[in-house]
Amino acid sequence: MPFKPAKTAPATDPGALYFQLFNEIGIIAQLSGNRFQRVLPQGLTVAQFSLLNHCVRLGDGWTPARLAAAFQITKGTMTNTLQKLEAKGFIRIDPDPDDARSKRVFLTPAGKQAREASLKALMPELAQLPAGFPPDLAAEILPSLERLRIWLDTNR
Amino acid sequence: MPFKPAKTAPATDPGALYFQLFNEIGIIAQLSGNRFQRVLPQGLTVAQFSLLNHCVRLGDGWTPARLAAAFQITKGTMTNTLQKLEAKGFIRIDPDPDDARSKRVFLTPAGKQAREASLKALMPELAQLPAGFPPDLAAEILPSLERLRIWLDTNR
DNA sequence: TGACGAAAGTTCGACGTCAAACTAAAAGGT
């Protein structure tokens, strides 16, 4: 997805600025995803780890639909990831007693353990970041990124 | 790939900050990519358009290997995208006369035209951005993002 | 109560992407 870093493009027209912005963001997303992916244990993907992490941090028992909304992905994509995690024995998917359409997602002990191991594996990766990109900078641009994300999300 | 927006997580440990940063960046990349994808004409994907755009802006005749490096993707991925574009008649791939391993990528007239049409289609999308996210903000955070991208790229 | 629209999940085909294994050709080193 990422475009070529537009070092040679003078920002004459206003579109070029946003172009460049999404370009940089696309490449960062890709590079950071690869980097995390490589250290994740037990064949976990970033998407799978994110889901496990979410369930630990915010609690069990969510429906796939709510999870899909939280991660900004389609229901079909969520179905896919849930099936992978279930096959690995990291989650359990129960029917919702109150709504025959719905299901409920729960972590298994193995799932909790896999999430712990992933966090441990991610630590060294995160630890070497401040050297190249100070936390101050991260904290500084975060609100702007959040604002952009929210706008993109609500206006689609 | 994106994680859940960690609104509820107090940034107690230092890793959480970067976690949140990559989370926002991942979601923005995804949302903006979808948005551009939807308006692109002739079944062009964002990756395909980016390649055409690159060839117009920086000139023809690049090798696939150089293109892959410029876009930060693997050679295999580049092979894939080039094949799609060649099948659509938007590029031509000639053998390199000086190096029997290499090839050279050239735009066809149809390719240039498709790039023009894409730019036109993208304009309205870009035009409605400043309302939600001022260009000042974009320009302000761009250098930091560039720095992060460069660090991730060189330290991998 | 019955019909119709909304919501939850699944499936399918397509795409971009990666890592890894592979072939072919060029470059270097002794």
Next chain:
DNA sequence: ACCTTTTAGTTTGACGTCGAACTTTCGTCA
């Protein structure tokens, strides 16, 4: 010259993702 290493490109299998079509169930409203 020969052997080794590097480089260019392709292929394969897996994954996440999308949009669209589809089924089942719920909820609402007349």
